[in-house]
Amino acid sequence: MAQSSLPSNSAPLGFSLANSRTLLDRVLTVLAIGFSLFALFPLFSVLYMLLVRGGELLSPSLFTELTPGAGMEGGGIGNAVLGTLVVVAIASVLSLPLGLLAAIYLAEYAEESKLGTLVRFAGKVLTGMPSILAGVFAYALVVVTTGSFSALAGGVAMSVLMVPTVMLTAEQALRAVPEKMRMAALGMGATRMETTLRVVLPTALPGILTGVMLALARAMGETAPLLFTALFSDYWFEGQFGSPIASLAVLIYNFSGSPFPHLVKLAWAASLILVFLVLVLNVGAQLLIRRPKEI
Amino acid sequence: MSATAATPRPQIARPPTAWQTGSNVVFRGLTHAFAGAVVVLLAGIVFEVMRHASGAMAKYGAGFVTGSVWDANRNEFGILPEIGGTLYTSFWALLLAGFLGVTLALVLSQGFLGKRSELVMKNVVELLAAIPSVVYGLWGIFVLVPLLRGPAGFLNDHFPNFPLFSTRLSGPGILPASLVLAIMILPTVTAVSREAMAAVPPRLAAAAYGLGATRWEVIFRVTLPTASGGIFGALVLGLGRAFGETMALAMLAGNAPNFSWSLFSPGNTLAALLANHFPEAGEFEVGALMYAALVLLLITLAVNIIGSLIMLRATAGLKGLR
Numbered sequence: 068m069a070q071s072s073l074p075s076n077s078a079p080l081g082f083s084l085a086n087s088r089t090l091l092d093r094v095l096t097v098l099a100i101g102f103s104l105f106a107l108f109p110l111f112s113v114l115y116m117l118l119v120r121g122g123e124l125l126s127p128s129l130f131t132e133l134t135p136g137a138g139m140e141g142g143g144i145g146n147a148v149l150g151t152l153v154v155v156a157i158a159s160v161l162s163l164p165l166g167l168l169a170a171i172y173l174a175e176y177a178e179e180s181k182l183g184t185l186v187r188f189a190g191k192v193l194t195g196m197p198s199i200l201a202g203v204f205a206y207a208l209v210v211v212t213t214g215s216f217s218a219l220a221g222g223v224a225m226s227v228l229m230v231p232t233v234m235l236t237a238e239q240a241l242r243a244v245p246e247k248m249r250m251a252a253l254g255m256g257a258t259r260m261e262t263t264l265r266v267v268l269p270t271a272l273p274g275i276l277t278g279v280m281l282a283l284a285r286a287m288g289e290t291a292p293l294l295f296t297a298l299f300s301d302y303w304f305e306g307q308f309g310s311p312i313a314s315l316a317v318l319i320y321n322f323s324g325s326p327f328p329h330l331v332k333l334a335w336a337a338s339l340i341l342v343f344l345v346l347v348l349n350v351g352a353q354l355l356i357r358r359p360k361e362i
Numbered sequence: 363m364s365a366t367a368a369t370p371r372p373q374i375a376r377p378p379t380a381w382q383t384g385s386n387v388v389f390r391g392l393t394h395a396f397a398g399a400v401v402v403l404l405a406g407i408v409f410e411v412m413r414h415a416s417g418a419m420a421k422y423g424a425g426f427v428t429g430s431v432w433d434a435n436r437n438e439f440g441i442l443p444e445i446g447g448t449l450y451t452s453f454w455a456l457l458l459a460g461f462l463g464v465t466l467a468l469v470l471s472q473g474f475l476g477k478r479s480e481l482v483m484k485n486v487v488e489l490l491a492a493i494p495s496v497v498y499g500l501w502g503i504f505v506l507v508p509l510l511r512g513p514a515g516f517l518n519d520h521f522p523n524f525p526l527f528s529t530r531l532s533g534p535g536i537l538p539a540s541l542v543l544a545i546m547i548l549p550t551v552t553a554v555s556r557e558a559m560a561a562v563p564p565r566l567a568a569a570a571y572g573l574g575a576t577r578w579e580v581i582f583r584v585t586l587p588t589a590s591g592g593i594f595g596a597l598v599l600g601l602g603r604a605f606g607e608t609m610a611l612a613m614l615a616g617n618a619p620n621f622s623w624s625l626f627s628p629g630n631t632l633a634a635l636l637a638n639h640f641p642e643a644g645e646f647e648v649g650a651l652m653y654a655a656l657v658l659l660l661i662t663l664a665v666n667i668i669g670s671l672i673m674l675r676a677t678a679g680l681k682g683l684r
Binding site for chain 1: 385390398406462490497
């Protein structure tokens with residue numbers, strides 16, 4: 068009687084590929100993992116090409132010589148490496164104080180205030196904004212005003228991209244500091260500023276640095292905002308912030324369309340170095356957050 | 363007793379000095395001001411672009427969006443082909459990246475791999491996002507385009523009347539541009555939809571397993587429907603990225619001022635138009651480019667806000683299930 072209430076077609080327990088449901092399950096699993104590997108194929112292709120074609124020209128002179136003119140052999144990408152560092156440095160000087168202080172406001176003072184919500188919203192919008200619009204902004208603000216493409220304009224464009232990343236990650240890092248540490252400092256008689264600068268900031272430092280490094284990595288690889296702000300230069304940077312400056316990213320773009328094979332080779336070498344720099348920053352950032360916090 | 367009263371403890375408690383209270387107030391004001399500056403920055407961007415676009419806006423009006431000629435010599439500007447190209451390349455990129463991204467997110471979140479390989483794969487996807495777009499562009503020109511030339515020629519030879527294959531791939535074109543674009547938005551789609559899947563309460567899946575469902579039955583009938591809002595948000599955010607992506611398209615779309623349904627013909631997008639024309643633009647063209655930048659700004663802003671709202675609603679909808 069009781070047995071007759073069981074469905075008569077229920078499959079016996081156990082694993083068998085003869086069961087169509089199990090078979091479908093396995094096939095889909097294989098397909099999903101196959102598609103995942105397929106999706107990652109371009110990454111490995113890019114890395115392989117970078118090592119093979121970019122490695123061809125790798126030598127110390129690559130870093131010490133200027134970019135060659137069209138049709139010329141030899142030369143290096145020294146001015147572009149230096150230029151990228153200079154532009155990123157300008158961007159850091161402009162964006163780090165802004166991003167950090169705004170993050171301190173958000174994490175320490177804003178609570179649920181209207182300005183806090185607005186600032187966070189602005190940060191998110193800036194993160195999602197196409198990077199080329201940062202270039203358009205710097206063009207309108209600096210290039211049109213001063214009348215020339217310049218390293219400064221490039222730095223302004225980059226800083227626009229760095230501010231939201233620095234601010235939002237620093238806010239997260241500051242919020243992760245346990246409330247009891249703030250309470251302890253305030254209880255000892257420290258002012259809010261002393262608590263923030265001497266207790267909260269040092270504790271949150273690894274997280275903040277992670278955000279800074281990610282922002283630097285992102286800025287370094289950005290090309291679109293530099294195209295018509297920093298432009299390009301075949302000469303060394305010697306302190307002239309008001310004139311065009313070379314960068315690795317723009318070099319890759321300019322030389323990629325070149326009919327001269329040697330310039331294309333230089334573009335691959337520049338890509339290798341750019342990717343290397345970006346990856347070092349990314350891995351560094353990863354290592355910083357991995358460090359266990361025991362508070 | 364009298365000894366303790368006779369030697370009072372040294373005074374360690376004291377009120378804050380004027381310097382302490384003063385600097386505290388100044389510091390607070392400073393952080394306030396810098397936070398406000400971030401809002402001013404966003405407003406400044408919109409304002410600056412509008413200010414420089416105002417001349418072109420007054421001159422060309424809505425005809426700018428519907429015109430299809432970009433000729434700096436005759437001061438005639440229209441961005442219809444570029445808007446079309448932006449939507450068209452983004453559509454193909456989203457189709458591909460949506461499928462692969464959701465698959466990757468499933469593989470990363472549904473326990474297919476061990477914890478260790480899951481972490482490795484997650485980092486590899488993040489690596490995909492770390493590579494600068496200009497490097498993908500270079501790779502596209504010298505690896506992808508030669509690779510596609512054979513199959514594209516074959517399709518064009520055998521189906522010359524099918525609109526998608528109606529031209530030959532002569533180098534840069536819609537197809538290589540869309541493929542590279544798909545690679546570039548894949549990490550965004552993967553990461554956001556993975557988060558949406560991870561937010562599905564485990565007891566829902568556990569209940570389905572308990573009823574005897576296989577893993578994929580759980581995925582198709584429980585995980586994906588429950589996470590659908592978040593996955594949709596991931597696709598919209600990916601679309602926002604695709605609209606704004608510049609370098610890969612400037613290098614691979616072909617910079618052609620016309621629109622074609624053929625996957626193998628060159629085209630152009632709004633962002634690529636800005637990248638290609640800004641460096642050498644004259645005064646009138648800069649105005650028109652600023653107008654185009656404003657259109658791009660508004661489109662991406664709208665898409666991103668919609669995407670964020672969808673994500674917000676999707677996570678709020680799951681709260682009752684926790």
